[in-house]
Amino acid sequence: MKKxxxxxxxxxxxxxxxxxxxxxxxxxxWLFTYANDWVIVIGIFALALGIWSLLRSEFKKLKNPxxxxxxxxxxxxxxxxxxxxxxxxxxxxxxxxxxLFNNILIPIQATIFALLAFYIASAAYRAFRARTxxxxxxxxxxxxxxxxxxxxGPLSAINQTAVGWILAVPNMAxxxxxxxxxxxxxxxxxxxxxxxxxxxxxxxx
Amino acid sequence: xxxxxxxMNLDRRWIYLCxxxxxxxxxxxxxxxxxxxxxxxxxxxxxxxKMQPGECFYLGIxxxxxxxxxxxxxxxxxxxxAFSKDLxxxxxxxxxxxxxxxETRLAEMSAKYGKKSGEDYCFLGYRxxxxxxxxxxxxxxxxxxxxxxxxxxxxxxxxxxxxxxLMDVKGVVDITAGNVADFWITYGNGRFGFPVALGxxxxxxxxxxxxxxxxxxxxxxxxxxxxAEYEELSGFExxxxxxxxxxxxxxxxxxxxxxxxxxxxxxxxxxxxx
Amino acid sequence: MTTAxxxxxxxxxxxxxxxxxxLIKDNPFYKFAExxxxxxxxxxxxxxxxxxxxxxxxxxxxQNGQWAYIIPILLGIxxxxxxxxxxxxxxxxxxxxxxGISTGVSIPVFMYTNIFKQVSATMIPFDGxxxxxxxxxxxxxxxxxxxxxxxxxxxxxxSRIGIYTLMIGFGAGFGMTVMGRVALLVxxxxxxxxxxxxxxxx
Numbered sequence: 001m002k003k004x005x006x007x008x009x010x011x012x013x014x015x016x017x018x019x020x021x022x023x024x025x026x027x028x029x030w031l032f033t034y035a036n037d038w039v040i041v042i043g044i045f046a047l048a049l050g051i052w053s054l055l056r057s058e059f060k061k062l063k064n065p066x067x068x069x070x071x072x073x074x075x076x077x078x079x080x081x082x083x084x085x086x087x088x089x090x091x092x093x094x095x096x097x098x099x100l101f102n103n104i105l106i107p108i109q110a111t112i113f114a115l116l117a118f119y120i121a122s123a124a125y126r127a128f129r130a131r132t133x134x135x136x137x138x139x140x141x142x143x144x145x146x147x148x149x150x151x152x153g154p155l156s157a158i159n160q161t162a163v164g165w166i167l168a169v170p171n172m173a174x175x176x177x178x179x180x181x182x183x184x185x186x187x188x189x190x191x192x193x194x195x196x197x198x199x200x201x202x203x204x205x
Numbered sequence: 206x207x208x209x210x211x212x213m214n215l216d217r218r219w220i221y222l223c224x225x226x227x228x229x230x231x232x233x234x235x236x237x238x239x240x241x242x243x244x245x246x247x248x249x250x251x252x253x254x255k256m257q258p259g260e261c262f263y264l265g266i267x268x269x270x271x272x273x274x275x276x277x278x279x280x281x282x283x284x285x286x287a288f289s290k291d292l293x294x295x296x297x298x299x300x301x302x303x304x305x306x307x308e309t310r311l312a313e314m315s316a317k318y319g320k321k322s323g324e325d326y327c328f329l330g331y332r333x334x335x336x337x338x339x340x341x342x343x344x345x346x347x348x349x350x351x352x353x354x355x356x357x358x359x360x361x362x363x364x365x366x367x368x369x370x371l372m373d374v375k376g377v378v379d380i381t382a383g384n385v386a387d388f389w390i391t392y393g394n395g396r397f398g399f400p401v402a403l404g405x406x407x408x409x410x411x412x413x414x415x416x417x418x419x420x421x422x423x424x425x426x427x428x429x430x431x432x433a434e435y436e437e438l439s440g441f442e443x444x445x446x447x448x449x450x451x452x453x454x455x456x457x458x459x460x461x462x463x464x465x466x467x468x469x470x471x472x473x474x475x476x477x478x479x
Numbered sequence: 480m481t482t483a484x485x486x487x488x489x490x491x492x493x494x495x496x497x498x499x500x501x502l503i504k505d506n507p508f509y510k511f512a513e514x515x516x517x518x519x520x521x522x523x524x525x526x527x528x529x530x531x532x533x534x535x536x537x538x539x540x541x542q543n544g545q546w547a548y549i550i551p552i553l554l555g556i557x558x559x560x561x562x563x564x565x566x567x568x569x570x571x572x573x574x575x576x577x578x579g580i581s582t583g584v585s586i587p588v589f590m591y592t593n594i595f596k597q598v599s600a601t602m603i604p605f606d607g608x609x610x611x612x613x614x615x616x617x618x619x620x621x622x623x624x625x626x627x628x629x630x631x632x633x634x635x636x637x638s639r640i641g642i643y644t645l646m647i648g649f650g651a652g653f654g655m656t657v658m659g660r661v662a663l664l665v666x667x668x669x670x671x672x673x674x675x676x677x678x679x680x681x
Binding site for chain 1: 487488490491492494495497498499501502510511512513514515516517518519520521522523524525526527528530531532533534536537540547548550551552554555556558559561562567568570571572573574575576577578579580581582583584585586587588589590592593594597598600601609612613615616617620621623624641642643644645646647648649650651652653654655656657658660661663664665666667670
Binding site: 029032033034036037039040043044046047088091092093094098101102105106109110112113114117118120121122124125126128129130131139143146147148149150151156157160164167168171172175176179 | 215217220221223224225228238239241243269270271272273274302305306308309311312313332333334337338340341344345348349355356411412414415418430449452453455456457458459460462463465466467470471
C-alpha cells in the first residue's frame, strides 16, 4: 500500500490534469491554479532538504582535522548570511547581507565560470582539428560564426549574412530535429510515469 | 623534435598566458568596435520602444552570477529604456540568485530615474519550480506572489491595478541562463499564448532560433553581442559595448590557435603517414 | 568610489584573484574561496526561502485562514522523512503529488510546443528555397536519429545529409559558446580594471 497509493494518485492526478487542459471552465481553472500552487508549497519544504543536507555534511567534516578549516569556512559563510538577514528589511539593497552577496558570491561565482574562457581556448587548440569530414564541417561553421566579432572591413557584411544564414537555416533545422526528438522522449517519459511503468521517483524500500 | 611537434604539444599554460595578455590589452589601450544590429534584437527593442508611458510588461531576471557577464548588460539596457519611457515593469525571479542581482540593479535604476516600488515597478521576488510558477502567474499573480519582495500585498500596489495575470501585461521579456527559457516558451507561450522574448547566453542562443522562426518567441538577444546591439539601439551603454573590443581580440587569438593547430596537424600527419 | 565601496571592492578583487590562482594549480586560496561561496550561497538561499517563500506561502496562508493549505504543508513536511529509514515511505506521497500534477500539466504543452508548433513552422509557409532547405535539414536530421535500421543505401545518404546538418548546428553552437565563455572572463577583467582605477584614484 505504501507504494500502490502514490502510484494510483499519480495516475489519477495526471489524467485529471491532462483532461483539465481541454476544459475551459472556472472550476477547471480553479483546480489547475490551486493544484499547481500546492506543488510550489511542497517545493518550498523540499528545498530546505538540500540546505539541511549540506549543513549536516559540513558539521560532520568539522570532526576531521584535515577538513575542519574548509568545513568551518562553509559554516562561517552560511551563518554570517543567516544572521545578517534575520528581518525581511535586512535583505534589501545596501544592507550588509546584500553587500556580502555582491562582494563574495558574485565575484567568486563569476570568476569560477570565467576560468572556462581559458579552458575553451585550450580545448579549441588541442581538439578542434579537421581530422574527418564531419569535424571539418563543424570547424568551418564555428570559424565563420566566431569571425562575426572581428571587423573585416568589406567582408564583415558578407560574414554577417553568412552567420545569419547558418543560424537561421542549418542550425535551426538541426536544433528543431533535436527538439522534436527530446519532446517525444519527454512525453513518453511523462506517460510512463502516469501509467506507473516508471517508478524510480518512489525510491527503494 | 621539430617545431611542429613542439607546437602540437604546447603546454596549456602558454595558451592561458596568451589569453590573459590579450584580454588585458583593451583595458590599457581602449578602442571601439562597431556592432551590426540583427533583426531578432531589434524586435525586442521595438517591443519596449513602441509601448506608451504607463503600459506594463513583465521582465524576468532569471540568471545567476555565473551568467552575469552576458546578461547584466541586457538587464541594465532594458531597465534604462523602460524607466526612461515611464513604462511600468513587473520583475520576477525564477532563479534563486537572480533575486540578489535584481534587487541591486533595481535599487540602482530606480534611484537613477526616481522610480518607486509599488508605483512604477513591482518586484515580486523568487519562487521555486519555474514551470509551475509560470502556470500560476498565467492565471493570477496574487496566488503565486501574495506579497511582493518587500512584504507589501500586491493588492495594495498601484502598479498592479488592473493586472491580474500575465495575459494583462503587454508581453514578457525573460533574461535567463538556464532552462527557464524553455519553460517560458512551453508553459507561458504554449499554454497562454502571451508574447515572449528571450535574452540568453551565447552558449544557449543557437538553440532558440527555431522558436524565433516558429513565432513562439518574438525576439532573441544572444549573449554579449546581443547585449551590445541592444545598448547601441537604446543609447544606454554599459559593459556590453565595452566588452566587444576584448571579445574581438580574444576571438582573433583563439582563431589563430585553431589555424596553427590545424596547420601543425596536417604537417605532422603527413610525416607520420610516411 | 567611497571608502566603504573601496573596501568591499577590495574584498571582491582579492576573492577574484584567489579563484584565478587555480589556473596555476589547485591551492588553499582557491579552496577557501570555493568553500566560502558554497556557504554564502546556502545562507543566502536559506533566508530567501524563509522570508519570501515560507512566510508568504505557509505562514501567511495559515494567518489568512486558508486551512486547505494544511494538506500541502503536511505533504511538504512529509518530504523531510526522505532521510529516515523507517519513515521514508511518507515522502512518496509528497513526490507522487508533485509528479502527478507536473506530468499531467506537461504532456499537452510539450505536444503543442515541441511537436505541433515545430512541425507546422517547418512546413508553413511552404515557399522559397530557404523553406525547402529547412524541411530537408529537419527530415534528414530526424532520419539520422533512427537507429533501428542500418544507415546504408538511400537511407544512409539521407542520414549523412542529416549528420552534416547537425554538425553545422553544433559548429554554430560552438562559435557562440566561445563568445559566451570569453565574455565571462572579460567581465572580470573589466571589474579588476575599474577596481584598480578606483584604487589609484583614476
